[in-house]
Amino acid sequence: MIKRAMNVIYAMWLGEMLRFWRSKSRIIGALSTPLTFMIFLGPGLSSGFQFQGGGTVDLSFFAPGFIGMSVLFASLFGGGSVVWERESGILKEVLIAPISRFFIALGKAAGGVTIALIQGIMLLIIAGLIGVRYISGIGVLAGLIIMGLSGIGFIGLGVALASRIESPEGFQMIMSFLTMPLVLLSGAFFPISDLPIWLGGLVYLNPLTYCVEALRWCLLGYSTIPISLSVAVITLFAVAMLGIGGNLFGKIRI
Amino acid sequence: MFYAIETEGITKRFGGVAAVSDVSISIEQGELLGLLGPNGAGKTTLINMLSTMTEPSGGSARVWGFDVVADAHRVRQSIGVVFQDITLDERLTGRENLDIHGRLYGLEGRVRRERVEEVLALVDLTDRADTLVKTYSGGMLRRLQIARGFVHKPHILFLDEPTLGLDPQTRIHIWEYIKTLTEEEGVTIVLTTHYLEEADHLCNRVAIIDRGKIVVIDTPEALKSQLGGDVITLEVEGAADIARLRALYESNGFARVVTRGSTGVSMAVRDGERNIPHVLNLASRAGILVLSVSLHKPALDDVFLHHTGRALRDRETGDAEEYGRSRTRPMRR
Numbered sequence: 094m095i096k097r098a099m100n101v102i103y104a105m106w107l108g109e110m111l112r113f114w115r116s117k118s119r120i121i122g123a124l125s126t127p128l129t130f131m132i133f134l135g136p137g138l139s140s141g142f143q144f145q146g147g148g149t150v151d152l153s154f155f156a157p158g159f160i161g162m163s164v165l166f167a168s169l170f171g172g173g174s175v176v177w178e179r180e181s182g183i184l185k186e187v188l189i190a191p192i193s194r195f196f197i198a199l200g201k202a203a204g205g206v207t208i209a210l211i212q213g214i215m216l217l218i219i220a221g222l223i224g225v226r227y228i229s230g231i232g233v234l235a236g237l238i239i240m241g242l243s244g245i246g247f248i249g250l251g252v253a254l255a256s257r258i259e260s261p262e263g264f265q266m267i268m269s270f271l272t273m274p275l276v277l278l279s280g281a282f283f284p285i286s287d288l289p290i291w292l293g294g295l296v297y298l299n300p301l302t303y304c305v306e307a308l309r310w311c312l313l314g315y316s317t318i319p320i321s322l323s324v325a326v327i328t329l330f331a332v333a334m335l336g337i338g339g340n341l342f343g344k345i346r347i
Numbered sequence: 348m349f350y351a352i353e354t355e356g357i358t359k360r361f362g363g364v365a366a367v368s369d370v371s372i373s374i375e376q377g378e379l380l381g382l383l384g385p386n387g388a389g390k391t392t393l394i395n396m397l398s399t400m401t402e403p404s405g406g407s408a409r410v411w412g413f414d415v416v417a418d419a420h421r422v423r424q425s426i427g428v429v430f431q432d433i434t435l436d437e438r439l440t441g442r443e444n445l446d447i448h449g450r451l452y453g454l455e456g457r458v459r460r461e462r463v464e465e466v467l468a469l470v471d472l473t474d475r476a477d478t479l480v481k482t483y484s485g486g487m488l489r490r491l492q493i494a495r496g497f498v499h500k501p502h503i504l505f506l507d508e509p510t511l512g513l514d515p516q517t518r519i520h521i522w523e524y525i526k527t528l529t530e531e532e533g534v535t536i537v538l539t540t541h542y543l544e545e546a547d548h549l550c551n552r553v554a555i556i557d558r559g560k561i562v563v564i565d566t567p568e569a570l571k572s573q574l575g576g577d578v579i580t581l582e583v584e585g586a587a588d589i590a591r592l593r594a595l596y597e598s599n600g601f602a603r604v605v606t607r608g609s610t611g612v613s614m615a616v617r618d619g620e621r622n623i624p625h626v627l628n629l630a631s632r633a634g635i636l637v638l639s640v641s642l643h644k645p646a647l648d649d650v651f652l653h654h655t656g657r658a659l660r661d662r663e664t665g666d667a668e669e670y671g672r673s674r675t676r677p678m679r680r
Contacts (some may be wrong), residue, residue: 097453104450115479182434186550189400190451191423202640347400 098196099154105187105200105205106207109171113208123170123212125310127163131156131220157308160240160283163216163307164209165275165301168244169268171205171336173253176264179255185347194343202248202335209244210237217312228314242327243304249334256341275301286317300330349412351376351503351535354399355654356406359392365542366392368559369406376502376539379529381550382539383647386423389559390539391431392395394505397537400430411502427501427534431508433488437481441472441491444480445498466494469531470524477626486517490524497528506538522548553647563655571645574653575603577619579626582639583609595633596626607636610638619644 113119135155153227178184187197217233244261254271258264278292281300288296296302310316316323352374359367367389374380376425382390395401397410399419408415411425442463449459467473469489475483483491489509496504509525510518526549529536546553547567554564563570583592596604603615616622619642629639640676648652651657 100453100455102445102448107450108436108439108443108447111443112436115438182430182432183436185430186448187451189398189423189428190448191420192451274590 095275095299098193101192101196105197108202109174109201109204109210110207111205113204113211116140120212122258123163123167123208124215127159127216128219130162131159131216132223135159142315152223153225153313154284154309155282156216156225157236158279158305158314159307160213161243161279161301161305162276162281163212164240164244164304165272165308167212168205168247169272171201171208172248172253173255173264173268174205175201175255175342176236176258176261179259180261184345187334188345188347189220194345195339196319198252198339198342199335201252202338204242205248205251206244209248209267210240211242213237221264225312227312232311232314236308237306239304239311239327242324242331243300246300246327246330246334249336249338250329252338253341255335256338256345275299278302278303281305281316284317302328303327303330350374350377350409351378352408352410352537355395356410356541357396357408358395358405359389359401359404360404364418364557367396367403370559370561371406371555372554372561374535374562376535377533377551379536379538379550381553382540382556383535383543383546383548383553383651384539384556385541388541388556390541390556391507392559393556394428394507394537394539396401396442398505399423399424400428407469407520425502427496427499427504429493429504429506429509431511433492434438435480435492436493437479437483440477440479442467442476442481447494448528449498454499462500466497466528469497469528471496472628485513486520488515489517489521492529493521493524497532497534500532501534503535503537506536510539510540510542518542518545525549545627547647555651557655563650567647570647571649572617574645574649575615577618577622578613578615578643579619579623580607580611580613580641580643581626581630581637582641584610584636584638586610588635591633591659592630592635593637595629600628601626619627 111224135152175184188194214237217236221227229337254267255264258267278295278299282295285293285296285302303318303323304325306316306318306326307320310320310323350373351371355371356369357367357371358365358369370393382393384390392401396403397408397415399415399422400483400543410422412499413425415422439447445463446459449463464473467476470493472487472491472494475487480488480491491511493506496506506525509584510521512520522545525536525538538545538549541544551569552564553567555562555570567574581592583589586609588660589606589610590610593604596612596614599615601614603613605613607613614626616626623640623642627637627640
C-alpha cells in the first residue's frame with residue numbers, strides 16, 4: 094500500500110519534472126521577475142532606505158524577499174497547472190486511475206516543490222555572485238527547508254484555487270489579484286519593524302511574511318519575527334493548505 | 348453466469364431530462380459490443396456511469412462483478428477508458444505518456460517497460476515513441492491513446508468514439524489496430540460510435556441506443572436479417588421474361604419476389620452470396636437469359652431507420668445533442 098502510494102507520487106513527480114525540463118520558457122519566465130528585481134530594484138531600494146536607528150539597508154536585506162517571491166510564483170503556478178490540465182483533458186486520464194486523489198495531489202505538490210527549490214537555489218547562487226554574503230552553509234540548508242515548506246503551502250493554495258476555478262482566464266485573474274498584495278505586504282521590500290498598525294496587521298496576516306523573515310534569519314542571521322514563530326506559522330500554513338488543496342482536488346468532477 | 352458488465356435499469360437524469368433511461372444489458376466476457384446512436388443519444392453518459400465517472404441517478408450496474416457505486420475503486424482496477432477527446436500530454440513523448448500511465452496503474456520496473464514496448468509495437472509507433480506527442484498526427488494521437496488504454500491489461504476497455512473526426516482511411520487503420528489489440532489481449536470491449544460502418548465492421552453485438560434507451564441489441568447480421576435478409580436482383584432482356592421469372596422463383600420457395608422496373612426481378616434470401624448460383628441455375632434451366640445480377644446487403648443504416656423511424660444522421664445537430672453537450676462539458680483542446 095505504501096509502496097503503491099510512493100509509486101503514484103513518483104509518477105506524478107516525474108511528469109512534472111519532465112514537463113518543467115521541456116519548457117525552457119517557463120524556467121526563464123519564473124526566474125526573470127525576481128532576478129530583475131534583485132539586480133535593478135535591490136540596489137535602487139537599498140540606496141534610498143535608512144533605518145530609524147541610523148543603520149542602512151544593503152542589497153542582502155532584499156535577497157530573501159526576492160527568493161521568497163520566486164518560491165511564491167513557482168508554487169502557485171505549479172498548483173495552478175491543475176486548471177490547464179483539466180482544460181486540456183490530461184487530468185481526466187489521471188483521475189480515472191484506481192488511486193487515491195490525495196496521492197495524486199501529493200505527487201503534484203512534490204513536483205512543484207522541487208521546481209520551486211531549483212529556482213530558489215538558482216537565485217541563491219546569483220545573489221551570492223552579486224555580493225550577498227550568507228552567514229553559514231547550515232543556514233543556507235535551513236533556508237532550503239523553509240523554501241520547501243512555504244512552497245508546499247502555496248502549492249496547496251494554488252491547487253485549492255485551481256480546483257474551484259474552472260477557466261484558465263479566471264485563474265489567471267485571481268493569481269495576479271493575489272500575488273501583488275502578497276508580495277507587497279510581505280516585508281520583502283521594507284523592514285517590518287515600526288510599521289503603522291493597520292499595515293503591520295496586514296503584513297502579519299500574510300504567510301509570505303513568515304517565509305521571507307525565516308529566510309532572512311537562516312541566510313543572513315537576523316529577523317524581526319522570531320524564527321520559532323516563523324517556522325511554526327509556515328508549517329501550520331503548509332499542513333492546512335495541503336489539507337484544503339487535497340480536499341478540494343478530491344472533489345473535482347471529471 | 349458471469350457477465351463482464353451487467354446493468355439493471357440504470358438511469359441518469361440531468362435536471363429533469365433522462366440522458367440514459369432504464370437500461371438493462373448484459374455483456375459477456377470477450378465481447379466487442381458497440382453502442383450505436385446519434386450524438387446526444389446517451390452513449391457517453393452510459394459509458395461514464397459504467398466507468399465510475401458519473402454516478403447513476405437510479406438502477407445499478409456491476410462491472411467485472413463490482414458495483415459501480417459501492418465498489419468504484421475495484422471497478423477502476425478492472426477497466427481501461429479511452430476518452431473521446433485526446434487526453435495525452437503533448438509536452439511528453441509517446442513512451443513517457445505510456446510509462447506514466449503504467450506507473451499510475453501500479454506496473455513495476457521491467458514488466459512496465461516491456462509492456463509499453465509491446466503496445467507501442469501493436470500500434471506501430473515504436474519508431475516515433477521518443478518524439479514529443481505534440482508532433483503527432485491525428486491518427487497517431489488516436490493510436491497512442493488507444494494503446495495507452497491497453498497498457499495495464501484491463502479486463503474491460505471502454506472506447507468512446509475511437510475514430511471521431513478522423514478521415515476514412517485513417518479510420519480503417521484504427522479499426523485494424525483495435526481488432527488486433529482485441530484479438531491479442533482478449534479483453535471485453537464496449538465502444539460507442541455513431542458510424543454504422545464502424546459498428547458493423549468491429550462489433551460482434553450492436554446495441555442501438557436512442558434517446559437514452561436501448562432500442563434493440565443483437566449481432567449485426569441478425570439485426571440486418573430482421574429486415575428480411577439480402578436482396579438479389581436480376582436483370583433480364585425483356586418484359587416477357589419477368590412474369591415467368593417471378594413464377595419460377597415463387598414456386599421454388601423464394602420470399603418477397605417483386606418486379607423491379609420493366610426488366611428486373613428481386614427476391615429476399617438469407618445468404619446472398621451462396622444463393623446467387625442457385626438463382627442463376629434455375630433461370631438458365633428455364634431458358635431465360637440473365638443480363639446482370641446484383642446483391643444488396645442491408646446496412647445498419649437500414650436497421651437504425653427500421654427501429655427508430657429516423658435515419659441515423661438526421662439528428663446530428665438536434666436539440667438533444669446541444670443539451671447533452673452543455674451537460675457533459677467535454678474537454679476542449
